[in-house]
Amino acid sequence: MSDLEPIAPTDALELYLTDRSSDLSDWTIRSHRSRLSTFIEWCRDSEGLENLNDLTGRTIHRYKIWRRDEGDINTVTLKTQIDTVRVFVKWLETIEGCPPDTAAKIKSPSLSPEENIRDTELHTDAAEEMLDHLTKYEYASLRHVTLSLLWHTLMRRGAARAIDLQDYDRDEQYIHIVHRPETETPLKNGQGGERMVALPNTMCDLLSDWIDDQRPDVTDDYGRSPLLATTQGRVHVTTIQQYVYMATRPCAYGVACPHDQDPDTCAAAVERYDASKCPSSVSPHAIRRGSITHWLRKDVPQPAISDRADVSATVLDAHYDERSEQEKMEQRRAFLDDI
Known part of the structure; x- marks a missing residue:
């Protein structure tokens, strides 16, 4: 702990954003600021943490529980929030702002297969x-x-x-x-x-x-x-x-x-x-996903769509095809009835 240099949470956030501005897009920087500001405010208001030298894996675990229970967010959003905190803490270690290996103690929420596949599409x-x-x-x-x-x-x-x-x-x-x-x-x-x-x-x-x-x-x-x-x-x-x-x-x-x-x-x-x-x-x-689903609904053969979109049939099925099982059944029925 003696090798660490004291740093206030708000100062650390500004240093992090300034440092990362050269390799992250403006959009990503704004997203990180938004997510990390919530974390920094929680550290100050709920934990009384004025120096990130005192940050621990247990502290971040408490934040994860608070964010999950009080934030009215789903697991996908929670994972995004915690993953950003982990990136920030990993950077903080490089400037001797928190104990070594703190980031390794942060456990990102696990997603179910359904949660891991976003269903947003442009209809x-x-x-x-x-x-x-x-x-x-x-x-x-x-x-x-x-x-x-x-x-x-x-x-x-x-x-x-x-x-x-x-x-x-x-x-x-x-x-x-x-x-x-x-x-x-x-x-x-x-x-x-x-x-x-x-x-x-x-x-x-x-x-x-x-x-x-x-x-x-x-x-x-x-x-x-x-x-x-x-x-x-x-x-x-x-x-x-x-x-x-x-x-x-x-x-x-x-x-x-x-x-x-x-x-x-x-x-x-x-x-x-x-x-x-x-x-x-x-x-x-979402435009890509919506367009792929649009052409699938138009009965364009899947191999033609896979080649045009540069995506394998397996990935297309798992991540892009937004048709319901009933839609697929009815399309098969219409095709077979025409034979």
């Missing part, structure tokens, strides 16, 4: 209303192109960001998705994720209008010409994520708020970086 009706609104009011804008590309191609946001102008073939109507890690646009599955993705006519018309009329004439830091570009260069993955949160709020595409909030005063409606706080907004992954 077809909401997706179509959102895209119709963008077509009418933001046609061929970067946000319109980005949201349309994610929905129609089933690709991950990292893959969408990686596309160059040369990867889009207007005549043959497809996009070639290429793994280029040496210039900072890797694909999740490496070269195994490379593929050609066919595009519908409407998507090609939109891309062509974006390229011809709206896209800034820029290159990235490697001299490549990104398809999804801002005036600063290649669009960032956090920008794509922010576009999705903003566009999927019901009030953003003309639907009455299902949460009885006034769009003129609701923070999630008026503040760009609070869009994710809307209970109805979704992440890019």
Whole structure:
């Protein structure tokens, strides 16, 4: 204990956020601040802890129990909260702010198989209303192109960001998705994720209008010409994520708020970086999941969807297919009745 340097909880939090700001996105930093502020306040108010040198695994266990019983949160959220605390404590050890191996004593809540698979998806009706609104009011804008590309191609946001102008073939109507890690646009599955993705006519018309009329004439830091570009260069993955949160709020595409909030005063409606706080907004992954489920419901063969989305059949079944067992049964019945 004598080797430790005294540090107040609030000071530790600010040092941590400053240190991590170089390797975490702004969005992640804000999330960590929110989660850890609750922990810091609890340490001060409930434990009277003024110096994190006195932090122990038992202290954090008491916090976990308090958060579970008093926070009105589910197990998935609790796990996220505790995992963030563990990352913070592990960092704290590196600056001699708490006893060594404290982080190793933190037990993250276990999730059941059902809890480990998030069931959030952007439903077809909401997706179509959102895209119709963008077509009418933001046609061929970067946000319109980005949201349309994610929905129609089933690709991950990292893959969408990686596309160059040369990867889009207007005549043959497809996009070639290429793994280029040496210039900072890797694909999740490496070269195994490379593929050609066919595009519908409407998507090609939109891309062509974006390229011809709206896209800034820029290159990235490697001299490549990104398809999804801002005036600063290649669009960032956090920008794509922010576009999705903003566009999927019901009030953003003309639907009455299902949460009885006034769009003129609701923070999630008026503040760009609070869009994710809307209970109805979704992440890019939810668009991918919703689109995959949409095409499964349209009886598109699973192998075709797996190849297009770059996801194995096993993972698709476990993490992306949101059809109920009854829906699957009725689709099989309709298929067999036609034979």
